[in-house]
Amino acid sequence: SYTPEELYVRDHIIKEVPDVILNVLDSTNLERNLYLTTQLIDMDLKVIIALNMWDEFKTKGDYFDYEKLGKMVGIPMIPLVASKGKGLEEIFDKIITAFEDKEPTIRHIHINYGRRIEMSIKKIQDKINQPGNEIVTSKIAPRFLAIKLLEQDEKETERISLCKNENEIRELALKESEIISNLRNENPETIFTDAKYGFIEGALKETYRKTDITEKISRSRIIDKVLTGRLLSYPVFLLAMWVMFQTTFLVGDYPMQWIEKGIELLGGLMEQIIPEGMIRDMLVDGLLGGVGGVAVFLPNILILFFFITLMEASGYMARVAFIVDKLMHKIGLHGKSFVPMLMGFGCNVPAIMATRTIESKTDRLKTMLIIPFMSCSARYPVYILIISAFFENYRGSILFGIYMFGILLAALIAWIMKKTLFKVETVPFVMELPPYRVPSIKSILKQTWFKGQQYVKKMGTIILVGSLIIWALGYFPLNKDIEEKYNKQITELKQTTNDLTTTELEKEINRLKLEMHSLKQEKSFIGYIGKFIEPAIYPLGFDWKMGISLLAGSSAKEIIISTMGVLYQTNVDNNELSLIDKLKNQRYTSGKRIGELVFSKLVALSYLAFILIYFPCVAVIAAIKNESGNWKWSLFLAVYTTGLAWLTSFAIYQIGSIFI
Structure with missing residues (x-):
């Protein structure tokens, strides 16, 4: 059987019929990597082989006559150290000579199957x-x-x-x-596979010779005794995660403040240049208030991606999969499930697609249904916003706690599913551990920026559109009667001769303006929607604006921030305040809790839990439908995650209210 990725590559080669194929091999693991080459030989295609990681191969001390092997199989082979750019020119030269039919090594051979x-x-x-x-x-x-x-x-x-x-x-x-x-x-597929590996083994016997130098392997094993040992493996992993989150705040604070200041200056400049009216409100409150609120967290996102890429490139992430393998089996998951779950910290959609590597359908479904508990990078800026506002002294620890809570919750749900929906025993997981490597800084920065670009692209598309929709729903209908009523009261207040001092007068005017904007917002389309859902979220400690933000976050979790940036604009004469400060100062303007602060540490914690657990974005729902082939599992995920989020937040807020 072949994975969807392998079938896609095969289809692409057949449909496009490439002039030359560059087959990049890991030269430290030739036997396994040459299997793809045997398939390309059967396809009768022009192939050039790049022997990547050649520097690592040489440090092993093994002997490999790649030129002889190239002549035997009719494929030129060129050593390559891609991380340092060594060998690239030679590869391009070979591709050109192969394309021009001037490469003498290239010839078609047949693998003899008997x-x-x-x-x-x-x-x-x-x-x-x-x-x-x-x-x-x-x-x-x-x-x-x-x-x-x-x-x-x-x-x-x-x-x-x-x-x-x-x-x-x-x-x-x-x-x-x-x-x-x-x-x-035997199965014919197995017969052909064995024959191919037999061909590889025979070819390598004549060209490849191992030596007794094992210094590199020994060094990796010494490190593994600590990092994958019984006593220190989990503490080291947890410490690495905690350091990553703590650094995100400590280092990310400075550029975050610079971006914040830049957005404030831009907003002030736009207010001075653009005449008062709907266009200015849309640009300042809708566009800048929404997208700007998300852009502030770009440095934190880049730092997170930097650490994840560093752990992957160094070989440590493969060890983490090895460490948790036994634990995965205990909760009813396949060892292969860990890799997609790990990918979920970046984005849940490719993580769900990565479950294709899991052969068992039930294991695939289980993995897909718990991946949304892995906090994706879209939730990350929302966490940072809430934590920065209400848990300033414990930011790294709280963020670490949220991620760990998500992992523990995923484990619990997987265990419950094992006992109820999917009563199937998992098969053992065999994984190859790569040697430890000192990753190239250039390569890490390149990959980090590539992932960061996706975040920037999202800001200019989904988040931008979402912010403008939320702004429009909050801006219309215009409710001119409310504006006229309050403007009349302000004019009368200014004209009335009384004993109020200038400071007291300004305070009273600000109070009226605040009332006016709050009332206009409540009477807008978004206000009606928010008030409609408020009874369902009130027991969780949320106001209607928080409910709207969660609703908007169903399309993309970053939109929660942009929605808050648009809705929490009621401090009329304090537009210089950051969104963090606005959340801290937000108060109820009506109802039983009028005058009370909307957010408290308990409400913030309840809100964070809800964001972690509830309905994943629409793209995730679509991905699960595509991968499972059935809407049933998509709807099941949407319902059970949202229901679980409500129960968890309810428990946090109601139990916490007893003690606080």
Whole structure:
């Protein structure tokens, strides 16, 4: 069987028919990496092999005559150290000479699968090569297609439907496949795989020789005794995570303040240049208030990505998967589930797609249904906003606690699913641990910025549109009658001769303006929606604006910040305040709790828990539908996560209110 990624690559090669293929191998693990090369040989394509990580191979002290192997298989091989750019020019030169048919090493060879199998391949090949099948044979090597048909490959069996003698080919392939299977008492796919590895082993016997130098391996093993040992493995992992989150705040604070100041200055400049009216309100309150609120957290996001990339490139992240393997089995998850779960800290969508590597359907479904508890980078800026506002002295520890709570919750849900929905035993997980490496700073920075670019792109698309929609819903209808009523009161107050001092007068005017803006917001479209859902979220300690932010966050979690940036604009004469300060100063303007602060530490904690658990973004719901092939699991995820979020926040707020 092949993964969707492998099938995609095969389809792309067949449809596009590339002039030259660059096959990049890990030269420290030649036997496993050369398997793809044998498939390319069967496809009769021009191939150049780049032997990457050549510097690491040389430190092992092994001998490898790559030029001789290249001549044997008809594929030129060039050493490469991609992290340092060594060997790139030679590779480009080889690609050009191969394209121009001037490369003497390139020749087509056949991997011999044995007399009886070769006879079967020849029979099917002859049927495929018959006149009228040029639409297939012009794109795919008939030998490759014959091999795949003997393997009973579903994709290639479908592809021969374009052949004129489709039924003849199918019948012959099925007959020959059964003969081979009965002769060897094995699945044909396994027979071909064994033959390919036999070919690789034979080729390497003549060109590759191991030495007794094991210094590099020993060094990795010494480090592993500490990092993957029984006593220190979990404490070291937890410490690494805590340091990462703590550094995010300590280092990220400075650029965060600079961006914040820049947005404030830009807002002030726009208010001076643009005349008062709807356009200015849209740009300052909608655009800058929404997108600007999210842009502030870009440095924190980049620092997080930097640390994750560093751990991946150094080889430590593979060790983490090894460390948690036993734990994963205890909660009913496959060891392979950990890699998609780890990816979930970046984005849940590719993480769900990565579950394709898990063979068992039930294990895949379980993994998909708990991945949303892994706090993705979209939730990260929301956490930073709330934590910076209400837990200033324990920021790193609270952030670390949220991530750990998500992991523990995922483990608990997986265990419950194991006992109820998916009662299937998991199979053992075998994983190759790469050697420890000193990663290239250039490579880490490049990958960090690539991930950061996606965040910036999101700000200019989804978040921008979301912010403007929220602003429009909060701005309309204009409610001119409310404005006229309060403006009349302010005018009368100014004209009235009384004993109020200038300071007292300004305070009273500000109070009236605040009332006016709050009332206008409550009477807007967004206000009506917020008031409608408020009874459901009131027991959690949330006001209607928090409810609207959560609702808006269903499309993308960063929109929670931009929505808050738009809605919490009621401090009319304090626009210089940051969103953090506005959240701290926000008070109820109506209802039972009028005059009380909207946010407290307890409410903030309840809100953080809800954001962690509730309805993942629409893209995640769509990804689960695509991967599971059924809307049932998408709807189940949406309902159970939101229900669980409500219960958790309810417990935090109501129990906490007893003690605080």
